[in-house]
Amino acid sequence: xxxxxxxxxxxxxxxxxxxxxxxxxxxxxxxxxxxxxxxxxxxxxxxxxxxxxxxxxxxxxxxxxxxxxxxxxxxxxxxxxxxxxxxxxxxxxxxxxxxxxxxxxxxxxxxxxxxxxxxxxxxxxxxxxxxxxxxxxxxxxxxxxxxxxxxxxxxxxxxxxxxxxxxxxxxxxxxxxxxxxxxxxxxxxxxxxxxxxxxxxxxxxxxxxxxxxxxxxxxxxxxxxxxxxxxxxxxxxxxxxxxxxxxxxxxxxxxxxxxxxxxxxxxxxxxxxxxxxxxxxxxxxxxxxxxxxxxxxxxxxxxxxxxxx
Amino acid sequence: xxxxxxxxxxxxxxxxxxxxxxxxxxxxxxxxxxxxxxxxxxxxxxxxxxxxxxxxxxxxxxxxxxxxxxxxxxxxxxxxxxxxxxxxxxxxxxxxxxxxxxxxxxxxxxxxxxxxxxxxxxxxxxxxxxxxxxxxxxxxxxxxxxxxxxxxxxxxxxxxxxxxxxxxxxxxxxxxxxxxxxxxxxxxxxxxxxxxxxxxxxxxxxxxxxxxxxxxxxxxxxxxxxxxxxxxxxxxxxxxxxxxxxxxxxxxxxxxxxxxxxxxxxxxxxxxxxxxxxxxxxxxxxxxxxxxxxxxxxxxxxxxxxxxxx
Numbered sequence: 001x002x003x004x005x006x007x008x009x010x011x012x013x014x015x016x017x018x019x020x021x022x023x024x025x026x027x028x029x030x031x032x033x034x035x036x037x038x039x040x041x042x043x044x045x046x047x048x049x050x051x052x053x054x055x056x057x058x059x060x061x062x063x064x065x066x067x068x069x070x071x072x073x074x075x076x077x078x079x080x081x082x083x084x085x086x087x088x089x090x091x092x093x094x095x096x097x098x099x100x101x102x103x104x105x106x107x108x109x110x111x112x113x114x115x116x117x118x119x120x121x122x123x124x125x126x127x128x129x130x131x132x133x134x135x136x137x138x139x140x141x142x143x144x145x146x147x148x149x150x151x152x153x154x155x156x157x158x159x160x161x162x163x164x165x166x167x168x169x170x171x172x173x174x175x176x177x178x179x180x181x182x183x184x185x186x187x188x189x190x191x192x193x194x195x196x197x198x199x200x201x202x203x204x205x206x207x208x209x210x211x212x213x214x215x216x217x218x219x220x221x222x223x224x225x226x227x228x229x230x231x232x233x234x235x236x237x238x239x240x241x242x243x244x245x246x247x248x249x250x251x252x253x254x255x256x257x258x259x260x261x262x263x264x265x266x267x268x269x270x271x272x273x274x275x276x277x278x279x280x281x282x283x284x285x286x287x288x289x290x291x292x293x294x295x296x297x298x299x300x301x302x303x304x305x306x307x308x309x
Numbered sequence: 310x311x312x313x314x315x316x317x318x319x320x321x322x323x324x325x326x327x328x329x330x331x332x333x334x335x336x337x338x339x340x341x342x343x344x345x346x347x348x349x350x351x352x353x354x355x356x357x358x359x360x361x362x363x364x365x366x367x368x369x370x371x372x373x374x375x376x377x378x379x380x381x382x383x384x385x386x387x388x389x390x391x392x393x394x395x396x397x398x399x400x401x402x403x404x405x406x407x408x409x410x411x412x413x414x415x416x417x418x419x420x421x422x423x424x425x426x427x428x429x430x431x432x433x434x435x436x437x438x439x440x441x442x443x444x445x446x447x448x449x450x451x452x453x454x455x456x457x458x459x460x461x462x463x464x465x466x467x468x469x470x471x472x473x474x475x476x477x478x479x480x481x482x483x484x485x486x487x488x489x490x491x492x493x494x495x496x497x498x499x500x501x502x503x504x505x506x507x508x509x510x511x512x513x514x515x516x517x518x519x520x521x522x523x524x525x526x527x528x529x530x531x532x533x534x535x536x537x538x539x540x541x542x543x544x545x546x547x548x549x550x551x552x553x554x555x556x557x558x559x560x561x562x563x564x565x566x567x568x569x570x571x572x573x574x575x576x577x578x579x580x581x582x583x584x585x586x587x588x589x590x591x592x593x594x595x596x597x598x599x600x601x602x603x604x605x606x607x608x609x610x611x612x613x614x615x616x617x618x619x
Contacts, residue, residue: 016504023506024418030410031419034432034480037473041435041442044449100342108336119607120347126527126603127353128534130569131592134576135353138360138585167349200332221437228439230537231569235576257441257537264444264541265573280541284445288438295437299430 045288048281055275066244067254069263069276078245079283082158082237082253083227085246089162090169090226095219098173102218105174106181107203125171133235136164141236145250152250156238159249164232169222176221180214180302181207217301224294228287230257256283357596360589372590377546377571381582386591388549391560392464392567393533393598399468400475400532405525407472408479412521415480416487417509436477443474444541452542460562462543467565470538475528482527486520487513519613523606530602534595536569544570568595 060074067078101121105114141160145152149159184207192202208215238252241262246253254262263280364372375385411432419425447470452462459466490513498508514521544566553560568591575588 016507020504020506024414027410027414027418030407031414031428033407034411034428034435034477037446037476038431038435040450041438041446044446045442048449097342097345100339101346104336104339104343108339115611117343120343120350122607123600123603124346124350126530126534126599127350128536128569128595128599130534130536130572130576131353131357131596134572134588134592135356137576138589139352139356170346198329198332200329200335203335224437225439228441230439230441231573234537234540235573240577257439260441260444261537261540264448264543281445281449284442288442291437291439291442292434295434299433 041288045281045285048278049285052275052278052282055278064245066242067259068242069279070242073242074279075245076286078243079254079256079259082233082243082246083255083257085158085249085253086162086165086229086233086237086255087223087226089159089249090166090229091219091222093163093166094169094173094222094226098170098218098222099177099215101170101174102177102181103203103208106178107199107207121171121174124167125175127168129168129229129231130235132164132168133161133232135167136160136232136236140164149248149250151248153238153252155252156236157250157252158233158237158246161233161237161255162249164236165226165229168229168232169226172225173218173222176218177211177215180211180218183214184210213301213304217298220294220298220301224291224298227294228257228291230261233258234261256287259283260287354596357589357592360585361591361593364586364590365593372587373594377549377566381580381587384583384587386568386571386594388553388566389568389571389591390594391553391555392544392565392570393595394555395464395561395565396468396471396539396567397529397533399465400471401525401529403469403472404476404479404528404532408476408525409483409521411476411480412483412487413509413514416484417505417513432477432480436481439537440474440535441537441541443470444538446470446473447538447542462545462564463562464565465561467539467542467544467567470542471532471535474535474538475532478528478531479525482524483517483521486517486524489520490516519609523610526602526606526609530599530606533602534569534599536567536573539567539570540573546571546574568598 056074057072060072061076063073063075065071065073066075067073105118109117137156137160140163141152141154141156144163145157145159146154149157152159188206188210189202192206193199197206233255234257237254237258239254239258239262243252243254243259260280260283263276371383372385373390374387375383376387377389378384415425415429419428447466451459451466451469455466459469494512494516495508498512503511545564546566549564549566572588572591572595575583575591578584
């Protein structure tokens with residue numbers, strides 16, 4: 001055989017060049033699909049949401065009768081109050097637990113221990129939300145909520161749903177917070193230790209403030225995730241297809257997401273009075289704008305700590 | 310290893326021999342926060358397994374082999390298993406090539422410009438859109454506007470919706486693993502005259518493959534467990550064909566259901582046979598499937614990390 005030296009220009013084959021250009025175009029096309037997707041999401045929300053606004057009796061958007069599509073009542077306050085309760089309770093659970101877990105994993109756990117403990121959060125993150133909904137209804141509500149909230153609705157309520165959503169959010173908070181803590185340069189820890197600070201002081205007074213913008217970002221992203229969580233609230237929120245304004249978190253009610261799920265799964269969208277079907281898109285647009293705003297804010301925060309270090 | 314794990318405080322001297330009680334308590338508290346998640350997982354799995362045991366232990370074959378019935382003792386999840394299988398397959402076929410392709414473009418081909426940074430921000434924002442909003446996309450685009458192609462509320466439309474849902478996650482995780490490929494690997498390829506695609510195909514992708522595979526497996530697990538977008542796209546639990554076998558392509562253009570939908574609908578039934586026994590048994594099956602995918606992803610990643618000494 002012998003060694004064959006190819007002295008032609010190495011990129012000279014026009015067939016290779018043509019293939020190169022073809023592949024580049026195909027891959028570029030794939031990247032543009034994501035822009036198309038965003039455009040389609042916005043368009044599909046905006047059109048029907050506009051129909052809803054023009055067809056609905058605007059007084060019904062803030063009527064005190066609640067969210068009862070069957071009777072043409074689309075009280076936004078009802079579903080926003082429920083969303084706020086669920087999100088607030090979820091954050092109350094997920095933020096301390098998630099951030100403390102992140103501190104342990106980032107500052108205390110030795111690599112071997114970390115390798116054993118980290119998958120706990122990863123497995124929890126993989127549990128489907130319908131499963132958490134069932135767990136909230138079947139375990140959290142009877143065993144925990146009934147004990148701490150007297151008179152809470154037996155068939156599900158906002159506290160049970162909030163705890164369920166909180167559990168789902170723990171891994172997210174932990175993972176983003178851990179990234180933020182890990183991004184703090186080791187030199188800061190060494191300086192602190194050199195001054196004689198204990199590990200706890202270093203963690204709380206040096207590393208945590210240095211990672212603050214990332215920790216806030218994890219809080220913001222958790223908020224966005226909790227507002228958008230649907231199935232836990234739909235299953236364990238204690239309301240079927242309509243709800244009055246919740247006076248206490250122990251009541252059953254519909255969040256924005258659960259209201260969408262119930263409109264979509266019920267027969268109301270056919271038999272409902274007025275623009276029930278379009279209400280889906282209106283609430284969806286609202287939800288989209290809230291989560292988009294929160295996510296963009298969080299991205300800006302994350303970029304800040306990336307720039308600092 | 311990074312610097313943070315190298316400092317192991319032994320501050321006996323500085324504390325003048327006093328034990329650091331506050332520090333010990335603090336450590337115990339944050340460790341218990343981490344173990345709290347383990348406790349939740351254990352209680353959750355214990356609850357669903359004990360609830361579902363009656364069905365799984367007495368009529369397992371019947372439960373996975375028969376269709377939805379109005380009688381709790383005869384009802385099964387066959388249509389749900391078929392639905393979830395097909396949805397996962399369509400999601401994988403559509404989202405994986407598109408997502409990995411986009412990631413390759415963004416990491417290897419695109420030159421930094423206003424447009425590419427817009428695409429990048431756009432993908433990050435898409436990843437944060439709630440799944441129920443993707444349901445609206447599916448409903449108005451794949452079910453209604455493209456209804457003549459998908460046949461309306463069918464597994465085809467739902468699979469496309471789930472593919473859209475996981476696409477940003479696939480792009481982000483794939484891009485991360487492509488970014489972690491050492492630069493000298495590329496330079497060596499270019500040095501011997503390979504084109505960009507040849508370098509990508511033969512050097513970058515094989516190196517990034519485990520990371521990409523981990524990301525895609527996780528996103529597939531997420532798609533299989535999603536219920537909210539399917540509710541909006543029109544998954545049902547009534548008047549389903551029950552005669553379908555696994556590879557019947559006819560079912561792709563028919564009414565459909567999926568495991569998470571069956572579970573949701575059963576938890577809302579008044580009879581305990583559905584609400585507890587059957588729902589929990591179906592949950593065990595779904596969790597088993599999802600955890601299998603997750604575990605595969607985690608094991609895969611740690612094996613490759615060890616191999617590369619990371």
